[in-house]
Amino acid sequence: MHISEGVLSASVLGAGAAASIGFLVYGFREMKDELLTKTALMSSLFFVGSFIHVPLGPSSVHLLLNGLVGAVLGFAAFPAIFMALLLQGLLFQFGGITTLGVNTFDAAFPAVCAFFIFRKAASAEGILRTVLFFLTGFVPVALSSLLVALMLFLSGGKLFQAAQAIFLAHVPVMLIEGTATVFILRFIMKVYPSLLEK
Incomplete structure (x- = not known):
């Protein structure tokens, strides 16, 4: 869900960059040595997940997998997603450099929210x-x-209709990622539970 360059106002670009820089600094501080491998793995997952994308106006529709990234990394999701988006912008012109701050915040802040949902799930049982x-992937x-x-x-205001279309187009993605996350997290907890320890 990359926002293309030349679409957003300067004030929105500035606010997004400032927010992302703040969280990036904190994310890098949280990223201890033992988290480096996980961060690289999750960054790669995010990078590959958005390769199959469908352009939709000033954005695109594709898998995000930011729920899984957040569940594994917590605040280190910011550096992981930032690096993936930077490489996508430089190598494939997905999104862009001027929108890097906004795109990072739009994907990584919800990933951090997923981390807190997953922490609740880890101590829960049954249904x-x-x-x-499911909410770890959906939300x-x-x-x-x-x-x-x-x-x-x-x-x-002229972008309001595009904003509505982008949200509605992602409803199936929300359901797919929520369902897939249930099976992926169950599988990881059985075969590689240390991946989810933080």
Whole structure:
């Protein structure tokens, strides 16, 4: 869900960059040596997840997987997602450099929210755990879609319809990622539970 260059207002770009820089500094401080491998792995997952994308106006529709990134990394999701978006912008012109701050915030802040949902799920059992696993995947995509829509709306009323279309187009992605996250987290907890320890 990359916002293209030349769409957002300067004030929105500045606010997004400032917010991302603040969280990036904190994320790098949280990223201890033992978290480096996990961060690289999750950054790669995020990078690959958005390769199959469908352009939609000033943005695009694709898998995000930011819920999984957040569940594993917590605040270190900011550096992981930032690096993936930077490489996508430089190598494939997905998004861009001027929108890097906004795009990072739109994907990474919801990933951090997923971390807190997942922490609740880790101590839950039965159907409650399954519901929380689903929300770990569903909520970040919903939040990212809302943030993208908000950024577009704040950049000019003429983008309101595009903002609505982008959110609605991501509803199937929310459901797919929520469902997939349930199975992925269950699998990881069985075969590699240390990946989810933080």
